[in-house]
Amino acid sequence: METKSSNPDxxxxxxxxxxxxxxxxxxxxxxxxxxxxVENLVLTDVDKLVRAKAKKLGFADSVEDNLCAAVVGADxxxxxxxxxxxxxxxxxxSGHLKPGCIVSDVGSxxxxxxxxxxxxxxxxxxxxxGHPIAGTEKSGPESGFAELFDGRYxxxxxxxxxxxxxxxxxxxxxxxxxxxxxxxxxxxxxxxLALTSHLPHLIAYTIVGTADDLEDQTQADVIRxxxxxxxDFTRLAGSNPIMWRDIFLNNREAVLEMLQRFSEDLTALxxxxxxxxxxxxxxxxxxxxxxRLGVIDAKQEVPPSANKSR
Amino acid sequence: METKSSNPDxxxxxxxxxxxxxxxxxxxxxxxxxxxxVENLVLTDVDKLVRAKAKKLGFADSVEDNLCAAVVGADxxxxxxxxxxxxxxxxxxSGHLKPGCIVSDVGSxxxxxxxxxxxxxxxxxxxxxGHPIAGTEKSGPESGFAELFDGRYxxxxxxxxxxxxxxxxxxxxxxxxxxxxxxxxxxxxxxxLALTSHLPHLIAYTIVGTADDLEDQTQADVIRxxxxxxxDFTRLAGSNPIMWRDIFLNNREAVLEMLQRFSEDLTALxxxxxxxxxxxxxxxxxxxxxxRLGVIDAKQEVPPSANKSR
Numbered sequence: 001m002e003t004k005s006s007n008p009d010x011x012x013x014x015x016x017x018x019x020x021x022x023x024x025x026x027x028x029x030x031x032x033x034x035x036x037x038v039e040n041l042v043l044t045d046v047d048k049l050v051r052a053k054a055k056k057l058g059f060a061d062s063v064e065d066n067l068c069a070a071v072v073g074a075d076x077x078x079x080x081x082x083x084x085x086x087x088x089x090x091x092x093x094s095g096h097l098k099p100g101c102i103v104s105d106v107g108s109x110x111x112x113x114x115x116x117x118x119x120x121x122x123x124x125x126x127x128x129x130g131h132p133i134a135g136t137e138k139s140g141p142e143s144g145f146a147e148l149f150d151g152r153y154x155x156x157x158x159x160x161x162x163x164x165x166x167x168x169x170x171x172x173x174x175x176x177x178x179x180x181x182x183x184x185x186x187x188x189x190x191x192x193l194a195l196t197s198h199l200p201h202l203i204a205y206t207i208v209g210t211a212d213d214l215e216d217q218t219q220a221d222v223i224r225x226x227x228x229x230x231x232d233f234t235r236l237a238g239s240n241p242i243m244w245r246d247i248f249l250n251n252r253e254a255v256l257e258m259l260q261r262f263s264e265d266l267t268a269l270x271x272x273x274x275x276x277x278x279x280x281x282x283x284x285x286x287x288x289x290x291x292r293l294g295v296i297d298a299k300q301e302v303p304p305s306a307n308k309s310r
Numbered sequence: 311m312e313t314k315s316s317n318p319d320x321x322x323x324x325x326x327x328x329x330x331x332x333x334x335x336x337x338x339x340x341x342x343x344x345x346x347x348v349e350n351l352v353l354t355d356v357d358k359l360v361r362a363k364a365k366k367l368g369f370a371d372s373v374e375d376n377l378c379a380a381v382v383g384a385d386x387x388x389x390x391x392x393x394x395x396x397x398x399x400x401x402x403x404s405g406h407l408k409p410g411c412i413v414s415d416v417g418s419x420x421x422x423x424x425x426x427x428x429x430x431x432x433x434x435x436x437x438x439x440g441h442p443i444a445g446t447e448k449s450g451p452e453s454g455f456a457e458l459f460d461g462r463y464x465x466x467x468x469x470x471x472x473x474x475x476x477x478x479x480x481x482x483x484x485x486x487x488x489x490x491x492x493x494x495x496x497x498x499x500x501x502x503l504a505l506t507s508h509l510p511h512l513i514a515y516t517i518v519g520t521a522d523d524l525e526d527q528t529q530a531d532v533i534r535x536x537x538x539x540x541x542d543f544t545r546l547a548g549s550n551p552i553m554w555r556d557i558f559l560n561n562r563e564a565v566l567e568m569l570q571r572f573s574e575d576l577t578a579l580x581x582x583x584x585x586x587x588x589x590x591x592x593x594x595x596x597x598x599x600x601x602r603l604g605v606i607d608a609k610q611e612v613p614p615s616a617n618k619s620r
Contacts (some may be wrong), residue, residue, distance in 0.1 A: 133535055133537045135538060136538075137602075153534075153535055155535070188528075188531075191528070192528065192531050192532055192535055193535075193537065195517075195520070195521055195524075195532055195540065196521075196532050196535060196536050196537045196539060196540035196541075197537035197538065197539045197540065198539075199517065199539075200517065200539030200540050200542070200543055201539050202576075202579060202583075203513055203517070203576070204539070205579070205594055205595055205598050206572060206575050206576045206579055207505075207509065207510065207513070207572055207575075208598040208601050208602070209575055209594050209597065209598055210505070210568070210571050210572050210575050211505060211506075211601055212597055212598065212600070212601055213571070213575075214505075218498075218501070218502065221498075221502050222502055222505055222506050223601060223604040223605055223608050224463075224608050225443055225463055225465070225502055225503075225506060226506050226605050226608065227443045227503065227506045227507035228445060228446075228507065228546070229506060229507045229508075229509075229510030229511050229514070229546055230505065230506035230507065230510050230605075231506075231605055232510070232542045232545075232546070233510055234598070234601055234602040234605045235542075235602065236538070236539055236542070237595075237598040237599070237601070237602060238598070238599050238602035238603075239595075241591075241592050241595035241596045241599070242592065244591070244595050245588055245591040245592045245595060248583050248591055249583070249586055249588060249591070252583055252584070252586070255583060256580065256583060256584060258520070259576075259580055259583075261520050261523070262516060262517055262520050263573075263576070263580075265516050265517075265519055265520050265523075266512075266513070266516045266569075266573070269512060269515070269516055270566065270569055270573075273512075273558045273559070273562055273565060273566060273569075274562070274566060276559055276562070278555055278559060281551075281554070281555040281558055281559070282551050282552065282555045284515055284519050285515055285547075285549075285551035285554050285555060286551045287519065287522055288515050288518040288519055288522065288544070288547040288548070289547070289548050289551070290522070291518050291521055291522055291529075291533060291544055291547070292447075292518070292544040292545065292547060292548035293548075294533040295533055295536050295540075295541055295544045298533050298534050298536065
């Protein structure tokens with residue numbers, strides 16, 4: 001990569017993405033598609049094979065082998081790795097961050113990363129944690145695509161006292177690549193996502209695991225005749241295992257609380273089935289339709305043609 | 311409708327569908343699209359408005375107001391109503407069925423309908439229960455479409471001793487409208503479907519109900535920021551309440567057994583999260599990917615362009 005003189009027309013002169021999986025590679029592709037946003041885009045990944053793939057796919061100005069070298073001179077560094085790696089990464093790079101640099105991330109949990117990373121964020125560096133509510137069950141740099149964030153929410157959870165100009169710049173960046181940006185309290189974020197994303201994935205992993213424990217013939221027929229329901233669950237349960245392990249370990253309290261509520265409700269429904277309480281079942285099944293209509297109204301339902309982006 | 315002389319080129323001279331919802335109207339559309347399958351297609355529904363819609367949509371030779379009149383002279387009668395209505399319907403029509411008539415259904419549970427209906431099936435009438443593994447969360451005659459069964463399984467569960475020619479004719483009919491037909495033991499069917507369809511719907515209804523009980527602001531944000539997972543669950547939980555009430559009441563034993571297994575597995579996972587057992591989580595999350603690949607191999611995963619048919 002040749003050294004360029006900085007061009008003030010760009011929002012950021014240099015952005016570094018750490019981690020080139022589905023999200024990192026989608027951000028990279030979206031940034032390179034957008035003019036005057038980032039002049040110099042640098043990627044790095046701990047995995048040599050992933051770096052080689054990213055070089056070959058060619059959606060950045062450079063792919064760096066060395067983590068610390070990758071962040072030198074960056075105006076913005078975004079962590080796109082599983083949450084469990086954050087503390088180690090920020091400890092390694094903190095001495096190499098340039099004054100005024102903005103550090104962000106894309107993790108599905110927000111309180112634990114803030115607690116873990118904040119001690120390592122230098123005084124003159126800004127920390128603007130984020131979470132794009134977008135993804136697919138696929139992993140790796142080849143799975144990303146530039147349109148992943150189109151019309152999806154990108155939640156920012158800056159700690160109290162965060163520099164407002166830094167928050168605004170991150171908002172501009174994410175809006176430029178198609179997202180709708182909202183600010184939110186990190187604990188509230190973790191509670192909402194525990195119900196909308198973490199608990200559903202936990203349940204999906206559980207039920208697919210239950211199927212995996214069936215005797216061979218039944219399991220084969222469960223797969224063969226998998227109907228609407230189980231088929232959707234297998235999609236969720238095909239997501240990145242390391243990423244999801246870290247989500248559950250880092251949002252333990254909120255997930256356990258939502259799981260407790262869910263289990264109580266499930267037990268009540270189990271009892272209604274056992275005792276043949278037709279009215280209880282019908283009442284719940286009718287009530288839940290209202291929420292479905294809300295999701296459709298909120299335009300968070302994905303049209304069939306855009307299915308690959310979810 | 312004028313009286314026609316029967317044409318031996320057709321598989322059936324006259325078929326009557328009872329119930330014109332998503333499935334009934336899809337069968338009707340698929341039959342009318344297929345030449346030399348059914349010469350005369352009659353529909354009926356208990357709901358006057360539904361009958362009026364069906365008449366307007368015009369995908370049958372006639373729509374009958376009277377249930378018993380609708381089955382007179384039919385070579386084949388297919389029940390496409392919620393399972394809870396079967397006993398009453400068969401009791402009403404049994405005296406009007408012509409000798410040699412084949413009675414079938416499309417219910418998602420198979421043992422209970424066989425037990426409930428068999429006493430009312432006349433000696434000279436054949437009973438070939440069936441279940442198309444196809445559907446969407448939508449209801450009503452306007453939601454159906456002719457391609458709903460393309461490449462989907464249609465499971466037949468004829469009681470022991472059922473006339474083989476009758477089974478073969480039903481196989482021909484369902485294959486002609488695009489389905490892949492398989493025969494299966496009714497109890498085994500109910501066990502497999504309890505896991506692949508009934509339990510996932512029960513869980514989806516539960517978690518969406520859990521969300522409905524949250525205080526207003528959180529519930530609004532759960533809907534607004536609904537991520538992959540919850541959004542899929544709302545789709546399942548938007549399905550026909552009466553149909554699903556009847557499924558749970560009629561497949562009680564198998565659903566409760568699968569629910570028990572699931573609950574044990576969920577409790578184990580809950581414990582792993584509480585105690586931070588990273589390896590337990592990662593092991594399960596890795597294992598479940600295998601089942602996902604199996605579903606994709608079995609071609610039961612629906613491509614994005616065909617999403618409306620699921």
